[in-house]
Amino acid sequence: MTSATTGWRGVASEDQDELPDKVSGLLRARSRRLLGDLLAPHRKGIMVLTAVIIASSGAGLAIPYLVKVGIDAGIPPMLRGEGTGTLLTVVGVILAAAAAQALTRQAFLKMSGRIGHQILLELRRRVFDHFQRLSLSFHEKYTSGRVISRLTSDIEAIAELLQAGFDGLVTAVLTMAGTAVLLLVLDVELGLVALVPLPILLLFTRWFRRQSAIVYRRTRETVALVIVHFVESMTGMRAVQAFRREPRNQEIFERLNDDYRQANARSMRLIAVFMPGIKLIGNLTVAAVLFYGGWLAFHGEVTVGVLTAFLLYLRGFYEPMQEISQFYNTLQSASAALEKLSGVLEEEPAVPEPRAPRPLPQARGEVRFEDVRFAYVESMPILPGLDLAIPAGQSVALVGSTGAGKTTLAKLISRFYDPTAGRVLLDGADLRELDEPTLRRAVVMVTQENFLFNGTVLDNIMFGRPGATERQVREAAQAIGAHDFIASLPDGYHTDVGKQGGRMSAGQRQLVAFARAFLADPAVLILDEATSSLDVPSERLVQRALRTILADRTALIIAHRLSTVEIADRVLVMERGEIVEDGPPDRLVAADGRFAGLHRAWLESLS
Numbered sequence: 121m122t123s124a125t126t127g128w129r130g131v132a133s134e135d136q137d138e139l140p141d142k143v144s145g146l147l148r149a150r151s152r153r154l155l156g157d158l159l160a161p162h163r164k165g166i167m168v169l170t171a172v173i174i175a176s177s178g179a180g181l182a183i184p185y186l187v188k189v190g191i192d193a194g195i196p197p198m199l200r201g202e203g204t205g206t207l208l209t210v211v212g213v214i215l216a217a218a219a220a221q222a223l224t225r226q227a228f229l230k231m232s233g234r235i236g237h238q239i240l241l242e243l244r245r246r247v248f249d250h251f252q253r254l255s256l257s258f259h260e261k262y263t264s265g266r267v268i269s270r271l272t273s274d275i276e277a278i279a280e281l282l283q284a285g286f287d288g289l290v291t292a293v294l295t296m297a298g299t300a301v302l303l304l305v306l307d308v309e310l311g312l313v314a315l316v317p318l319p320i321l322l323l324f325t326r327w328f329r330r331q332s333a334i335v336y337r338r339t340r341e342t343v344a345l346v347i348v349h350f351v352e353s354m355t356g357m358r359a360v361q362a363f364r365r366e367p368r369n370q371e372i373f374e375r376l377n378d379d380y381r382q383a384n385a386r387s388m389r390l391i392a393v394f395m396p397g398i399k400l401i402g403n404l405t406v407a408a409v410l411f412y413g414g415w416l417a418f419h420g421e422v423t424v425g426v427l428t429a430f431l432l433y434l435r436g437f438y439e440p441m442q443e444i445s446q447f448y449n450t451l452q453s454a455s456a457a458l459e460k461l462s463g464v465l466e467e468e469p470a471v472p473e474p475r476a477p478r479p480l481p482q483a484r485g486e487v488r489f490e491d492v493r494f495a496y497v498e499s500m501p502i503l504p505g506l507d508l509a510i511p512a513g514q515s516v517a518l519v520g521s522t523g524a525g526k527t528t529l530a531k532l533i534s535r536f537y538d539p540t541a542g543r544v545l546l547d548g549a550d551l552r553e554l555d556e557p558t559l560r561r562a563v564v565m566v567t568q569e570n571f572l573f574n575g576t577v578l579d580n581i582m583f584g585r586p587g588a589t590e591r592q593v594r595e596a597a598q599a600i601g602a603h604d605f606i607a608s609l610p611d612g613y614h615t616d617v618g619k620q621g622g623r624m625s626a627g628q629r630q631l632v633a634f635a636r637a638f639l640a641d642p643a644v645l646i647l648d649e650a651t652s653s654l655d656v657p658s659e660r661l662v663q664r665a666l667r668t669i670l671a672d673r674t675a676l677i678i679a680h681r682l683s684t685v686e687i688a689d690r691v692l693v694m695e696r697g698e699i700v701e702d703g704p705p706d707r708l709v710a711a712d713g714r715f716a717g718l719h720r721a722w723l724e725s726l727s
Contacts, residue, residue: 176224184432192425236282274457281454292440336452402438483562483643485674492542517688570633572621584640
């Protein structure tokens with residue numbers, strides 16, 4: 121991934137106050153795009169939700185007005201001995217309004233919950249799918265802890281917004297707007313007194329919104345760092361305990377955890393200023409309205425019912441401001457999370473799919489490098505200009521010192537990376553012209569640390585060809601000599617391999633990987649240090665399997681152990697990205713060059 125790729129996308133994890141305004145605007149714009157895209161399929165449902173919540177808010181706003189009617193129109197007839205009919209009617213209407221509010225509220229919560237969970241389901245699916253499609257270069261830079269943070273804490277922040285935040289905001293806005301109108305309808309003069317603090321509230325809320333945006337972005341970043349360190353410590357526990365790194369890891373974790381605590385403490389300090397401030401302004405307004413309204417009522421300019429309704433409405437006017445403050449907390453946390461998720465989803469694969477894929481019905485396995493240049497970092501070229509032809513069906517061993525470019529060559533053939541310049545061809549087709557399924561059917565790589573997924577031995581071998589039958593899996597295992605050890609397992613092919621194959625030895629895991637590759641039946645097989653971690657007995661088992669699996673297919677073997685190299689048709693010796701020796705193993709040994717020196721050193725190590 122180039123620096124241009126990370127660009128402003130990579131700054132989602134930075135504090136907003138440290139970003140240029142243009143970059144901050146881009147972050148917000150991409151977050152809005154993602155949110156709009158997620159909400160688009162639910163437009164009709166959102167319209168229905170809007171109607172339901174309007175009805176619910178309307179029913180709630182009617183109750184204080186009905187109380188005013190009951191006091192002004194229902195109590196005087198009772199005092200005159202004319203009966204309780206009017207008051208009972210008003211009480212009945214109040215009960216009906218309360219029931220309507222409860223029913224519409226219930227309907228809103230059910231519908232909003234369903235839509236919210238559907239949006240979260242789609243978001244998780246998109247993020248997981250996109251992480252799988254991103255190139256190897258991205259995953260080599262983006263730690264597993266950050267991946268987990270995106271899929272857990274960030275999505276949980278958005279879940280909280282969808283499940284509770286919007287509900288509180290919509291209800292609060294409708295309540296405040298409706299209350300303001302009704303206050304002016306009931307009595308303009310008293311209504312203006314009640315609304316005098318509104319500009320102060322708006323300025324206060326604006327200040328809180330800006331400050332909380334900074335604080336919650338910092339909170340999302342610090343919790344991500346805590347998760348990253350935790351995941352890396354747990355996954356590397358063997359090395360942690362072997363090198364007694366626990367104190368240092370604990371020191372780092374405590375520092376990161378304290379950063380997270382400080383970020384949360386700063387957010388709580390903001391809330392501690394904002395929420396009591398809103399409450400204070402509301403109580404002062406109620407006191408002012410009570411005093412002025414009492415004076416008006418004493419002089420007969422307003423009724424007791426109007427004053428009572430005013431006080432009830434004011435209680436409902438300022439309480440939603442606290443809902444809005446809570447919404448801002450949720451919103452800022454979710455916005456910071458949404459920026460990170462949108463940044464990941466807009467990350468383009470470094471090895472993009474071709475727009476018009478070239479068909480390759482049956483790959484033969486001819487591989488060609490034409491003036492290939494490549495560098496992970498521009499200033500440090502790995503391959504300065506490689507030309508290489510490997511005929512179909514030939515087994516080629518790559519040897520050389522660490523950093524010579526052997527594994528890079530394998531990654532280019534597998535198209536985990538694209539060359540900086542030049543072309544890598546398979547049967548005459550540029551790899552960039554082949555779609556992913558075609559390339560993965562034709563080229564398979566087996567490494568020294570083959571990953572076994574949780575599940576059975578059968579599942580892990582079938583991974584090479586998902587549509588294979590159990591009989592075909594058994595035949596593949598028999599062909600490479602893995603059947604006997606698999607059959608001896610407690611449940612045979614249905615034995616659970618454990619976490620990352622932990623219940624099996626290194627040699628057994630490698631044989632399972634070879635059975636998987638044999639079942640996939642690729643035209644080109646790449647073995648990257650496939651036997652370097654094995655003991656001698658396990659290596660002999662794997663050597664026998666190799667002779668079967670390499671037959672009649674193109675193979676690229678990267679190995680330090682020359683016992684593996686001996687089965688190759690051809691040896692390439694690499695130094696600094698260039699091929700310095702090329703030929704059959706026997707001829708290179710006789711030529712007394714670099715490979716001959718490596719061969720002598722290997723023989724001496726065996727004696």
